[in-house]
Amino acid sequence: MNPNYDVIIIGLGAMGSATAYHLARRGIKVLGIDRYSVPNNMGSSSGDIRAIRKSYYEHPDYVPLLERAYHNWRELESETGTEILQLTGGLYIGPLNSELVSGSLKSAIEHNLRYELLTNRDLSGRYPQFKLPADYVALYEEEAGIVRPQRAISAFAELAKRRGANLSQNETVLEWKSEPSGIIVKTDKHEYSSDRIIFCGGPWTTHLVQDLGVPLVVSRQVTGWVQPSQPELFSSDIFPTWAMDHPEGEIYYGFPILSDCAGMKVANHTRGAIIDADRVDRNVYASDEETFLPVLRDSLPGGLGSVIEINVCMYTNSPDSHFIFDDYPGFDNVTLACGFSGHGFKFASAIGEALADFSTSGCTPLPMEFLQLSRFHLN
Ligand SMILES: Cc1cc2nc3c(=O)[nH]c(=O)nc-3n(C[C@H](O)[C@H](O)[C@H](O)COP(=O)(O)OP(=O)(O)OC[C@H]3O[C@@H](n4cnc5c(N)ncnc54)[C@H](O)[C@@H]3O)c2cc1C
CATH class of the missing domain: 3.30.9.10 (D-Amino Acid Oxidase, subunit A, domain 2)
Incomplete structure (x- = not known):
């Protein structure tokens, strides 16, 4: 098994690369994994503007x-x-x-x-x-x-690496599980462990997290x-x-x-x-x-x-076209940022910060409550 990380981020598009940058800035031992290159034109952050x-x-x-x-x-x-x-x-x-x-x-x-x-x-x-x-x-x-998506993602990734983040490209996460000792992540190349995991998989999110309680x-x-x-x-x-x-x-x-x-x-x-x-x-x-x-x-x-x-x-x-930013139901060391519904890119620099806050202190001073999953179950 590869070395243990504080946080593993799955997906290094807009949200994942921004999160890697904010975590690395704080000295957190972070691994980011993307199935394609960083940046890439396969996910939702493709293109120039x-x-x-x-x-x-x-x-x-x-x-x-x-x-x-x-x-x-x-x-x-x-x-x-x-x-x-x-x-x-x-x-x-x-x-x-x-x-x-x-x-x-x-x-x-x-x-x-x-x-x-x-x-x-x-x-x-x-x-x-x-x-x-x-x-x-x-x-x-x-x-x-x-x-500018491609410039921004390159900048986040470059700065994250300079501050010690390990960012792996062209590696696909196949499965993950939560054990008492932490989270195990299995890819097509390696197996890793970490204390926390963050899903920033964009349109592939539901391939790895099925039980959101709402459809994406x-x-x-x-x-x-x-x-x-x-x-x-x-x-x-x-x-x-x-x-x-x-x-x-x-x-x-x-x-x-x-x-x-x-x-x-x-x-x-x-x-x-x-x-x-x-x-x-x-x-x-x-x-x-x-x-x-x-x-x-x-x-x-x-x-x-x-x-x-x-x-x-x-x-x-997402069902109401608003973002989803929350813990994965049933886990307090698994966080999700998904459902950006065609208007998320502009927020990536703040979402990355909020995800880093969440991972390091379990909460964020940024106003994210309105994006929690509980809103779907209130009516
Ligand atoms: C046509 C279009 C126009 C848009 N216009 C705007 C706009 O004008 N303004 C705006 O603010 N927003 C806009 N958006 C929305 C914005 O681009 C997205 O909300 C944002 O890019 C989503 O970023 P993301 O990081 O969630 O997803 P992505 O960029 O898709 O990143 C997800 C990453 O996860 C990786 N991944 C997935 N599964 C795995 C796996 N199993 N293992 C490893 N890696 C994995 C993928 O390779 C990918 O790189 C637009 C979107 C589109 C499609």
Whole structure:
């Protein structure tokens, strides 16, 4: 058997790599294991960019966690000298009573965030790129923008290793068990033991933890990169990161053109086909374009152009689309961070800290209670 660890982390995507970094900083003897490379394009943290925003339409309770995440992303940047967080401004568009606009407004007001509410006329004056129904308004926030998954995961992993973490790539965890002496983890290469274990397996979570008491549903999601017919309208100095409650009832989102990326990223946030993470179809079909092109056709005509690339990724959806951060039921030395439901990346820098807190002291000062499993059994 390999040497004993204080903590073993299964999965080194966004959440696992951030946790390894925070644990190693505290001098904890940590082993992180990933079945692929770190970073990789197989899990949910694939690709180059993710949106980050504070006026969180999903629920105001996320805002304090976001404040911590922003702080931690900036700290990671200053430790590495790498740009990870780029503010572009964020625009959340739809009818005033839509989930997107009313939810963003609620969070902004409740947490005293800086925002502007733009009327339909303000919106078409400031962002003529959009062609919108007359009842559409928008909430604009200056502090929204883009985070960089591959750079962030590389930075977390590199700093964790520098501080003594053992990170093993291309090694698959096959099973684990809890014994009076601790946790035993068996992989396709070795057997390890540790005092604690943390599951950050993303869409593969339920392959190793079956008894969550609630289902996690994995869905196939696609994102598109498009070369706009009028690229000059979409550079990041004049065009923000955006999300839109589309008249058809789906939420679309997109980004400006960035200096180091070819084209402009656009996607549909609606849940795609339900799949098993091991059997996701990574081939791209003509129908995949139709998940994101409608919003360009209808609402951003100058953005329509040739599709450069389509990527397949996975959401791990919890029953209420809110994250799950808790002990595994029945164990006090097994922690889970999963069910990020397509909006978790921006939080990784804070989730990693909270998981490290949990592992070292059994609790965290960060406000995580609303993400506990008990919420599913209260009704
Ligand atoms: C298309 C798309 C767009 C998104 N857009 C945004 C956005 O704009 N903003 C935002 O905040 N979030 C966004 N998200 C969500 C965000 O990317 C995810 O919530 C986040 O990346 C999840 O990270 P994770 O660490 O939980 O999972 P993953 O990154 O999937 O990491 C899990 C890791 O576990 C490893 N693993 C699994 N099983 C085993 C095993 N048995 N043994 C060893 N290793 C194992 C995997 O190899 C993988 O590397 C988006 C997601 C997708 C798919």
